[in-house]
Amino acid sequence: MSDESHENEPAAETPLRVFISVAEESADMHAAALVRAARSMRKRWEFRGLTGPRLRDLGVETVFDMASHAAMLAGVLGVVRRGMRAMKAVRADWEAHRPDVAVLLDSPELHLPLARVARRMNIPVLYYIAPQTWASRAYRNRKIAAVVDRLACILPFEEQYFRDNGVKAEFVGHPLFESLALQVPDETRVTALRESAPIVATTSSSATREASARPPLIALLPGSRKHVIRSIAPLQLETARLMAEKLGSLRVAVSAVSAERSSLIEEIVRASGVPAEIVINDNASLLTAADFVLVASGTATLHVAHYRKPMVVMYDAGRLMGLAFRLFGGRVIKTPHLSLVNILANERIVPEFMPLRPRPAEVAEAATAILTDARRCEAVMRRLDEVVRPIKESRASDRVCGLIEELAGAGPALSN
Template identity: 30%
Template sequence: MTKPLADQKRPLQVAMVAGEASGDILAAGLIKEIKRHHPDVHCYGIGGPLMQGEGFDSLFPMDRLSVMGLVEVLGRLKELVGIRRQLGDQLIQNPPDIFIGIDAPDFNLGLEKQLKAAGIPTTHYVSPQVWAWREGRLKKIKRSVDHMLALLPFEASYYQGHDVDVTFVGHPLADKVAFSPDKGKARQSLSIARQGLVVGVLPGSRKAEVARLGELFLTTARMLRKEVPSVRFIVPCANDKRKVQLLQMLENYKDLDITLFDGRASDVMAASDAILIASGTATLEAALHKRPLVVSYRMSALTFAIAKRLVKVEHVALPNLLAGRELVPELLQDEATPENLCKAMQRALFDQAYQKELVHEFEKIHQQLKRNASELAYGAVKSVIESHHATKCA
């Protein structure tokens, strides 16, 4: 077991904020690693069910931070600013040993700036996509963050080139997902037949995502079933609210052979022959499961128009970004039609040469990202705390 950090006269105090399901996964892994070295640590702030399962004390509901889009956030701005102000005041009055912002840069960077100015060391886990758009945030990052924890190799190179302390930790999903996932075992765990074509459908974890993509994906599923009558569909529900939302939609799709699961996203991916999926972190998990996937997304017209002018990269799906080329189709906004999605899904299901190429490329991505991320992240966090203590005692 690691010795207590220098000059630590009380249990280690670690404040964190995660804003959505992917951040909850990352933070839960880090909390578990911190607890392995410091069993009496107190981790608190804003987090989700996985973090709370590791003993995290969430002072506000995480789902209040789960909002996507430049325009969509305006309707929640007053509430978000209020939560950030309350949390910032609490942390400054009772300073933690470190603050770790997990993704959610629009919320966390402002909070990190406030805390760093008050003498609290800060670390940010998951780089904001400054390499893709809004590069002006780099100045804010330098003022707000003592150390960046990067999940992707090109992110670390970017920060090193801009004189920001950074550690490339890899991605915890690459540590978690088996290199050769067992489709049969996954189907058995979900109590579905081992034989037959199965398509995983993942329309996102946020209410707005499911509202924009749910009907689109279900209509695509209906169209695909007309072409492939034997296909069945499986859908993981991110939480109870999303399950209710999807069940309401399914009232109009009773002709589909479709099964909903509470969570179980990883098992759904492993059990699938191909995956129809919303753009986001889940696209990387699908690739790590070595399954062909079709990526889609819709947002408000104004948000999309603004983003299109600002984004500097050619691709949005993480597998494509990591490969530096389009491995999997990205059908966004006006291109996201049932016809286009159905055609792409048929290729994903039946083009064996394409499937073989994808598996080869996905294996390379997996090897690149498998680095024991939570352990490396803990080591970086520990170094920041110790450096801060040494400076205070100098």
């Protein structure tokens, strides 16, 4: 073959080398969606990093195994413990395989120090899923501005908030809704839950429900972490029992994120004496079937809002946080509302019982007041839909891919 023919051959495309880091289960899920979106584009991407099970299933090369599914549910302390061991591995990896961009998802306890290392090595940093400094720990804003080249925000108001604090931020949409769009409820399961989930009934009720009325299905979402489940699930079950006293009867089903968590929840249900069905990894069917939801605080409230279900949010932040809240109030928590749906709406759409340990009698009173008022129920569902619609409409993974390409092209020039 002549030299001229070699000159006419297209040059091999240089891959875009991305280091991606996750430390918790939700971040692993959102990172996997990002990798799938990137691979659907024409450009070649190479991913390696601190991975979880979903990233490894996609073939992302693992620099350090951030944990099994179970360990990724261990919370902040688990992140810090493993993060200290991971940091040394990352430094060595970046020396040998310098990435074009480092993409760090959530977990500021790990990722702000890691971003500082990247800054020292002149590696552009995209931080995806911003630390919620607008609620507490605002001192972190200075650190973020110093070590992060671009911040991809998943809540609409965060973009201006972080820009006002010197951070180059952009709202990309919430990745949760990409995964929810792919989840299809099992209609057979939905019907079975409505008709066959265990009934909690009382003969002492003063409620005047018609005998032919279908008992409402109350879904309990106690979270994914063991300490949260142990704290909240018993309170949710007791709340359901008290609601049954007011309503006459109802059905109860509890969400479990895995078979392992199902075993823990089964123990709690048995100890409570409240009959309940446990639904493993199928919130699409459970929330489609539910008439009302008792949900632990966090992203799960957006999950419930996606299905337009009335809810009460409950969370116990623990003794230390509770003491701090009692002593210092607004100096600890900067927002007038604490649950995510109310924060987004900037109004109290749904009752929230947090951060102090909820009292089941008060929660049951608030929940029953909504459930027995059809007009109020409809108003709550309508407002929830209005609140989440702007977040649903943006394809977060595609937009983050665009930011990665921008950073890779501009390199350190984008640094603050």
